[in-house]
Amino acid sequence: MLPEDVVSAILSLTSPLDVCAFSLVSSTFRSAAEFDVIWERFLPSDYQQLLSRLDLPLKFSTKKELFFHLCNSALIDGGRKSFRIEKSSGRKSYLLSARELSITWGSDPMHWSWKKMAESRFPEAVELITISWLEIHGKITTQMLSKNSKYGAYLVMNISRRAYGLDTIPSEVSVKVRDRVSNGMAYICRQDIKKLKMDSYCMQREQFPNEREDGWKVLVSLRIMEFCVSYV
Structure with missing residues (x-):
């Protein structure tokens, strides 16, 4: 049987899911799978900085415990962003709050109402x-993301049953990464989506929202664009 330090070195070259699976093989693998050297490799390289940005401090005794804590969404930067890492790979993902976005006439109470909502994190x-x-802009630096990773940009919203006008025409969507800009069209409202998808031309050229059941509410997650992060 290989020594635990050798086993841990091998496991550190795999993935978080692989380590959990191998820990069931034997007591040696189970013990080696707890080593901090493994789980620190799966943590983001800037995890110390991320911990300093958390709204609520985390309590942990091992790097494995920290890893799984960070797999759950946590508020950072004064509650203006939400952050988590992907359990299968350790890749970072972020969710920007409405306050972190630039919204047309967002400070005008005639057009927008800022409030606390129970269904919002x-x-x-x-x-x-x-x-x-209606125009919404969001911005995030690529250095905050995991390198050599494919990302998607989404608009997550809760659409009221009384909403109107959002399904009249598709909206323009775009993502800019450095000097590259990707443009597209998307329907924001869920009304008549099935009917629209019957049109093969629409299916090829436009994006449609996905509905996620979450208790009584329906959150619409609209994929805007996908892009790849690659930096030194």
Whole structure:
């Protein structure tokens, strides 16, 4: 049987899921799978900085415990962002709060209502009252993301049954990474989605929202674009 330090060195070259699976093989693998050297490799290289940005400090005694803590979404930067790592790979993902976005007339109470919503993970959310021109911008630095990873940009929202006008025409969506810009079209509202998808031309050219059942509410997650992060 190989020594535990050799086993741990081998396990550190695999993935978090592989380590958990190998820990069931024998007591040696199970013991080696607890080594900090393994789980520190799976943690983001900037995890110390991320810990300093958490709104609520984490209590942990091992790197494995820290890894699984960070697999659950946690608020950072004064509740303006949510962060977590992917359990299978350790890749980072972020969710920006409404306060972190640039929204057309977002500070005008005639158009938007800022409030605390029980279904939102953030301290504050915003509700659209009425508007004739809707434009939303979000920004994040690629250095915050995991390198050599494929990412998707999504708009997550809760659409009221009384909402109107969002399904009249598709919206323009785009993602800019450095000097590259990807443009597309997307329907924001879920109304008549099945009917629209019957049109093969629409299916090829436009994006549609995905509905996620979460208790009584329906959250719509709209994929805007996919992009790859590659930096030194």
